[in-house]
Amino acid sequence: MELANTLSQDGESRRGVLAHLERLETQVSRCRKKLEEPQSAQAVESALGTRIHELRRLRDKLRAEVKQHQARVKASTTNVEPDQTLEITEQEFLKRKRENVKAILQAYRFTGISGKLTSRGVCVCIGTAFEGNLLDSYFVDLVMQKPPQIHHHSIPVFIPLEEISAKYLQTNIQHFLFTLCEYLNAYSGRKYQADRLQSDFAAFLAGPLQRNSLCNLLSFTYKAEPEGQSFPFCARLLYKDLTTTLPTDVTVTYQGTDALSTTREEQRAAHENLFFTKPLHQVFTSFASKGDKLDMSLVS
Amino acid sequence: MRRELAGDVGRRTILKIPMTEMMTILKTWNFLSENQLQTVNFRQRKESLVQDLVLLCEENRASLKDAALLDIIYTQFHRHQKVWDVFQMSKGPGEDIDLFDMEQFKSSFKKILKRALKNVTVSFRDAEENAVWIRIAWGTQYRKPNQYKPAYVVYYSQTPYAFTSSSQLKSNLPLLGQALTIASKHHQIVKMDLRSRYLDSLKAIVFKQYNQTFETHNSTTPLQERSLGLDINMDSRIIHENKIEKERVQRVTQEIFGDYPQPRLEFAQYKLETKFKSDLNGGILAEREEPLRCLVKFSSPHLLEALKSLAPAGIADAPLSPLLTCIPNKGMNYFKIRDK
Numbered sequence: 001m002e003l004a005n006t007l008s009q010d011g012e013s014r015r016g017v018l019a020h021l022e023r024l025e026t027q028v029s030r031c032r033k034k035l036e037e038p039q040s041a042q043a044v045e046s047a048l049g050t051r052i053h054e055l056r057r058l059r060d061k062l063r064a065e066v067k068q069h070q071a072r073v074k075a076s077t078t079n080v081e082p083d084q085t086l087e088i089t090e091q092e093f094l095k096r097k098r099e100n101v102k103a104i105l106q107a108y109r110f111t112g113i114s115g116k117l118t119s120r121g122v123c124v125c126i127g128t129a130f131e132g133n134l135l136d137s138y139f140v141d142l143v144m145q146k147p148p149q150i151h152h153h154s155i156p157v158f159i160p161l162e163e164i165s166a167k168y169l170q171t172n173i174q175h176f177l178f179t180l181c182e183y184l185n186a187y188s189g190r191k192y193q194a195d196r197l198q199s200d201f202a203a204f205l206a207g208p209l210q211r212n213s214l215c216n217l218l219s220f221t222y223k224a225e226p227e228g229q230s231f232p233f234c235a236r237l238l239y240k241d242l243t244t245t246l247p248t249d250v251t252v253t254y255q256g257t258d259a260l261s262t263t264r265e266e267q268r269a270a271h272e273n274l275f276f277t278k279p280l281h282q283v284f285t286s287f288a289s290k291g292d293k294l295d296m297s298l299v300s
Numbered sequence: 301m302r303r304e305l306a307g308d309v310g311r312r313t314i315l316k317i318p319m320t321e322m323m324t325i326l327k328t329w330n331f332l333s334e335n336q337l338q339t340v341n342f343r344q345r346k347e348s349l350v351q352d353l354v355l356l357c358e359e360n361r362a363s364l365k366d367a368a369l370l371d372i373i374y375t376q377f378h379r380h381q382k383v384w385d386v387f388q389m390s391k392g393p394g395e396d397i398d399l400f401d402m403e404q405f406k407s408s409f410k411k412i413l414k415r416a417l418k419n420v421t422v423s424f425r426d427a428e429e430n431a432v433w434i435r436i437a438w439g440t441q442y443r444k445p446n447q448y449k450p451a452y453v454v455y456y457s458q459t460p461y462a463f464t465s466s467s468q469l470k471s472n473l474p475l476l477g478q479a480l481t482i483a484s485k486h487h488q489i490v491k492m493d494l495r496s497r498y499l500d501s502l503k504a505i506v507f508k509q510y511n512q513t514f515e516t517h518n519s520t521t522p523l524q525e526r527s528l529g530l531d532i533n534m535d536s537r538i539i540h541e542n543k544i545e546k547e548r549v550q551r552v553t554q555e556i557f558g559d560y561p562q563p564r565l566e567f568a569q570y571k572l573e574t575k576f577k578s579d580l581n582g583g584i585l586a587e588r589e590e591p592l593r594c595l596v597k598f599s600s601p602h603l604l605e606a607l608k609s610l611a612p613a614g615i616a617d618a619p620l621s622p623l624l625t626c627i628p629n630k631g632m633n634y635f636k637i638r639d640k
Contacts, residue, residue, distance in 0.1 A: 105517040116515050123515045139514040154514070157507040158458040212400040213430040213458040219401070240397050 109137065113181055120144070120151065126181050128188035130245065131279070135188040140180070148173060158213040159183055160242075182243045189245035189279075190215035196281035204284055206232045216242060218280070221255070224267070224287045231256045233268060237275060250275045303358075309367040309447045311354045313374050319346060325377060329370050332356050364447075368423035372435050375452055375465075376427070379499045382452065382465035386494045386502055386631070387477065389460045389486035398485060400457045402432065409434070409483035416475050421445045431456045438472050453480065454499065460486065461506045463499055493634035501563035505628050510563045549611050552618040556625050562604035568633045570596040570623065575639055591639065604628065 108114035115124040121144035128135045141151040147170050155161045164183070168176035194215050197205070206221040216239035221232045231254065238249035252272045254260050260268065274283045317325050322342065326332060332353070340352050357366075375382065410422045419439025427433055434453040439445035452465040453476070462480050477489040496502050504510040540546060572594050576585040585592075600606040604627065611618035619625070627633055 102517065109516075109518065114517075116517055118515050125514070125516055139516075141514060152508065152511040154509075154512055157456070157461075157509075210402060211430065212402065213456065214398070214400075216397065217399045217401055219403075238399055240399070242397060 110134075112185075113177060121148070124177060126177070126184050128185045130185070130189035130192045133192065135192060138184055140177075142173075155180070155184070156187075156213070159187060186243045186245050187214060190239060193245070193280035194218055197284060200281065201284040201288070204287060214239075214242065216240070218247075222284075224271070224290070233271060235271070235275060237280070245279065246277070247275060303361070303363070305447060306362050306364040306367045307354060307358060309364065310357050310362055310370060311350060312448070313367065313371050314350050314353055315346075316374060316378075319349075321377060322349070325370075325373055326353075328373050329366075331360060331362065331366050331370070336360075364421065365423060368421065368435050368437075368447075368450075369425060371450065372423060372425045372433050372452070375435075376425075376433060380497045383495060383497055384454075384463045384499050384502055385466055386492040386506060387462045387464065387480070387489050388492050388506075389462065389481055389484065389489045391460075391485070392487050395485075398458050400484070402426070402430075402457065405455075405457070405483045406432070409479050412479040412482055413475065417441075417472075419443060419445050421447065421450075427454075429456060430458075436476070438469050451476070455480065455484065456503075456507075457484075459507070461503075462489075463502060466495070493632045495633065496565045498564040498566075501565060504563045505631050510628055511558050511560050513558070513560050546612075549618040553608060553611050556619060557604075557608040562602070562608060563628055565603045565627070565633055566601070567597055567599045568603055568624070568627060568635070569598075570635045570637060572596065572637045573639075574637065598624075603633075 105114075105116075109125055109127050112127050112129070113124065114127070115122045118141065121142045123139060123141045125137055125139055127137045138154050138156075140153045140155065143149045143151045150161075150165060150169070153161070159180075160183070161180070164179050165176060168179060194209065194211050197218075197220070198209050203226040204222050204224070206223060208220075210219040211217070218237045219235070221234050223232045234253045234255055236249075236251045236253075237247040239246075240248040250272050252268050252275070254264070254268060271283075274286070278286070319342075323337075326337060336356050336359075340349065340356070342349060344352075406424050413420050413422055413436070417439065419441070421435075421437040421439075423435040425433045425435075432455055434455070435450050436453070437445035437447045437450045449469070451469070451472070454463040455461075462484075464476065481487065481489045492506075494502060494505065501510075573591045575591045576588055578586050580586075598607075607620060607624050610616040611620060623635065623637075
């Protein structure tokens with residue numbers, strides 16, 4: 001560098017031996033450098049080569065470790081899998097069992113009295129039925145404190161709930177529920193009979209069916225043969241016992257002015273007896289079937 | 301004379317009927333035949349329609365009884381236009397089973413009124429659930445019954461409750477009470493402190509029919525998953541600082557008022573007659589012997605729903621005063637509060 005500078009500073013290329021020697025010197029140093037370069041390059045090369053080897057070795061080592069770990073994990077998961085499948089089937093088994101129990105609890109309402117525990121006691125469901133027909137259900141929500149109390153209910157207001165609970169609720173809940181069940185079933189049964197008479201046998205009725213809330217007094221005018229020439233009878237059914245579905249008092253009267261013939265009187269007495277012994281709609285079913293028999297006899 | 305009166309009563313009643321209900325009410329009345337109704341133009345102006353209908357009624361020789369029946373039907377459709385009181389009857393102990401005969405009740409009721417007051421018109425109409433609607437036009441010893449201010453009574457057979465429209469003629473109330481009691485075979489009658497326009501709500505309260513939700517194994521809606529009024533979809537960056545208190549208020553409100561729709565009342569009235577109470581000694585009022593009297597009245601289009609929403613809205617503390625929450629349970633919305 002210095003040589004170059006001296007040359008340019010003088011402004012003219014130096015001739016002479018000194019300058020020549022200087023030139024030769026720079027040449028030599030350049031050559032030497034050139035000679036050294038491949039050596040350092042070699043050194044660098046070899047250094048890099050060793051480095052590559054090292055990295056390769058490290059890579060292989062890590063790869064081997066990963067493989068080992070994977071193999072271990074696989075081994076452990078294969079050990080776990082059989083347990084998990086066992087759990088699933090156990091879960092399903094419990095689920096099915098729970099559903100089964102739930103279904104049984106739901107089906108309990110067909111027994112007539114069923115209940116469900118609540119936060120404050122129990123909610124009892126009284127299902128009513130008559131002649132194998134399922135009718136309305138009624139609920140009593142009980143608070144099970146030291147004196148048990150009724151929280152709320154769906155019992156109709158004309159059922160003597162207060163009377164029954166005053167008698168039995170504090171002392172014997174079972175008796176309370178059974179008595180209530182009796183009253184409600186009987187009411188449902190009487191109502192069923194009255195409804196059936198009104199809907200299915202309207203053709204036999206000469207006027208509207210008179211009834212009350214408890215269906216324990218029924219009054220109606222009817223004909224045993226709907227198209228027949230016979231005069232209508234008047235029936236008055238009293239159900240003085242609220243736990244029964246059959247009347248306690250029956251009066252069948254004849255509305256006409258002239259006296260009854262003996263056959264008619266026999267018929268009247270027979271009808272009275274029928275109303276005493278058979279449910280109302282069944283009596284009319286028998287009237288209807290007798291009518292059919294009459295038709296049959298006419299045809300033959 | 302009676303025919304003219306019948307015509308007038310009929311005309312006034314028909315005039316009251318809104319055009320939208322005209323056909324339904326006339327069909328329920330069942331006094332004019334299908335054919336007759338078809339001859340009438342229901343699209344004309346109301347005045348002319350009423351004239352046509354009145355002519356048809358005259359053709360059919362409508363009696364006062366028919367006009368009274370139409371009046372009952374109109375009132376049944378518009379029961380909210382009247383304010384209803386509730387009476388409670390009681391029997392003696394150990395009474396026989398009530399064998400209620402509707403015809404016997406009607407004739408007995410009418411007989412008792414007519415025996416006491418010759419000038420009275422009584423009409424009946426049977427209604428659903430074994431109930432009867434009674435219309436009573438009161439007169440006096442010297443005056444004919446006033447057909448334009450009748451009283452109405454609704455009675456459900458074999459129950460101790462009767463509902464009456466608040467009549468202007470309060471003097472006839474004892475007689476009405478007597479007729480109801482004797483005809484329904486009860487011994488005593490007492491006016492309850494319960495009054496409202498909403499007859500069906502009054503019925504729900506006294507018949508205890510307002511809470512009809514029951515826990516069963518068959519119910520599909522789980523009781524636990526009830527939205528607590530806190531919006532679940534709200535931004536998660538918003539936190540309710542008083543979440544615990546809000547939940548407590550919801551829980552307490554639900555325990556007291558339940559999940560069911562509340563029966564509808566328009567007001568609750570509290571008459572206070574109490575001596576002044578103060579923590580501070582002395583003061584002018586502390587020595588006052590006479591009790592202070594004041595009247596507090598809560599009004600609302602739907603009082604019980606409004607009370608139910610007070611605590612959740614943050615306007616009142618939960619639980620509310622039992623004086624407010626006992627209303628449907630006790631069947632009272634008129635209270636007199638005195639010192640014990």
